[in-house]
Amino acid sequence: MSVPTQLRRFALTGAALAALAGTAASAADVPTDFPNTFRTEEIATNGTILHVRVGGAGPAVVMLHGYGETGDMWAPLAANLARNHTVIVPDLRGMGLSARADAGFEKVNQAEDIVGVMDTLHAPRADIVAHDIGNMVAFAVASRHGERVTKLVLMDAPVPGVGPWEDILKNPLLWHFRFGGPDMERLVAGRERIYLDRFWNEFSANPANFPEPARVHYAQLYAAPGRMHAGFRQFAAFDQDAIDNRAWLSAHGKLLMPVLAVGGAASFGPAMAAVMQAGAVDVQERVIxxxxHWLMEEQPAATAAAIESFLNERPGAAEREHLRQTTLTLEQTQAMPQSGAGAGTSGVGAIRTVLLSGDPAKPGPYVLEIHVPPNTTIAPHTHRDDRSATVISGTWYFGYGSNESDAFVKSLRAGGLYTEPGGVAHFAFTRAEGAVVRLSGVGPSDTSPVPATASR
Structure with a gap:
């Protein structure tokens, strides 16, 4: 199912909305107050001040909210995670109780806001859990500061420039992406509740599950000076965000840390994982x-359980970490299906890949073959993991370095062996004869192009 089709499932009929508007709000309340064991801090970071809630002890987890809410949305989950995590929950730039802000809403810039909070709270690495606009900030942190992010949870919203972004923009339900500016702010001023109710109603499976006390709470926060301006500016930055993300993915490749993509069944559903597979090599899918769209209000228990299970899973617990028992004859390997470029391959379209064991996109050992046609060049690149390779057939020309013209190239035939140490630039090519090369490593693997250096 396409992403636009998934998004259409948000919509309710006009008659249904009218009926709901006439009914009393649900008596159920979603708490927005954090446990009294949490403290709040006003943290100066990247030219602004963020309001941050902090509690618990253990590995850090940063939680980023979306539009129509603030960091208060995470209160129930934060209380659970604080049992074995240090929980860090900021209000995004200009939103909630953070300082007013007129600019700086590009997500790459807001990533620096969050890194500054982590630095202040002495959290060198953290899991990040995000929803809606928070997804976009979280992706910017994970891409530009991958060494700081251990795991990533993204919930029910796209990321500009990643996957089917242009198709998503065409959906009429998302008209608010282009709604903003001084006149729009004047139109909404004093009518914040009316404006926000549209999102809470149309993007819910059942609007009654977004409780009245939570609506009152968020509407009051968004009615404060400068808050709707900050919300509109989050959307206005999308065009630049898409440019930034496409450029980063082109230069660096997909995210390497494990990613959990969570979709509401009546919203993005499985399309959330499909979007993220365009931006990450290790994506797990959960549909609630x-x-x-409002997962923490509509199905808080199921959503929290999915997130906690993912965050608490530690390396070594999954069977995929181990090399499975495999015996294949040459004839059997030659008969296995071939695919195009994948994780850990060079990305050259003409090369065909056979996955013999494991999965280079996920943690654990893997073995793959690349079938390279004649007169094919693989430009200088690096891989994250250490790999070893054996030439199975043909003639393979291999060298280390970021410039083919300056490097020593060795001609390898069947039985030839070489290594690809992690982070070391290397390249290869064939001439009149093609080659088959078998590679093994321990994932997750990736491929990062290396700009050629000038010849001396």
Whole structure:
């Protein structure tokens, strides 16, 4: 199902909305107050001040909210995670109780806001859990500061420039992406509740599950001076965000840390994982039944359970970490299906890949073959993991370095062996004869192009 089709499932009929508007709000309340064991701090970072809630002890987890809410949305999950995590929950730039801000809403810039908070709180690495606009900031942190992010949870919203972004923009339900500016702010001023109710109603599986006390709470926060301006500016930055993300992915490749993509069954659903597979090599999918976009309000228990299970899974617990028992004859390997470029391959379209064991996109050992046609060049690049390779057939020309013209190239035939140490630039090519090369490593693997250096 296409992403636009998934998004259409947000919509309710006009008659249904009218009926709901006439009914009393649900008596159920979603708490927005954090446990009294949490403290709040006003943290100066990257030219602004963020309001941050902090509690618990253990590995750090940073939680980023979206539009129509503030960091208060995470209160129930934060209380659970604080049992074995240090939980860090900021209000995004200009939103909630953070300082007013007129500019700086590009997500690459807001990533620096969050890194500054982590630095102040002495959190060199953290899991990040995000929703809606928070997804976009989280992706910017994970891409530009990958060494700081251990795991990433993204919930029910796209990331500008990643996957089917242009198709998503065409959906009429997302008209608010282009709604903003001084006149729009004047139109909404004093009517913040009316404006926000549209999102809470249309993007829910059942609007009654976004409780009245939470609506009152968020509407009051968004009615404060400068808050709707900050919300509109988050959307206005999308064009630049898409440019920034496409450029980063082109230069560096997909994210390497494990990613959990969570979609509401009546909203993005499995399309959330499909979007993220365009931006990350290790993506797990969760679809929350009975929920639309507002997962923490509509299905808090199921959503929290999915997130906690993912965050608490530690390396070594999964069977995929181990090399499975495999015996294949040459005839069997030659008969296995071939695919195009994948994780850990050079990305050259003409090369065909056979995955013999494991999965280079995920943690654990893997073995793959590349079938390279004649007169094919693989430009200088690096891989994250250490790999070893054996030439199975043909003639293979291999060298280390970031410039082919300056490097020593060795001609290798069947039985030839070489290594690809992690982070070391190397390149290869064939001439009149093609080659088959078998590679093994321990994932997750990736491929990062290396700009050629000038010849001396």
């Amino acid at each position: 039944a009975g929920s639309g």
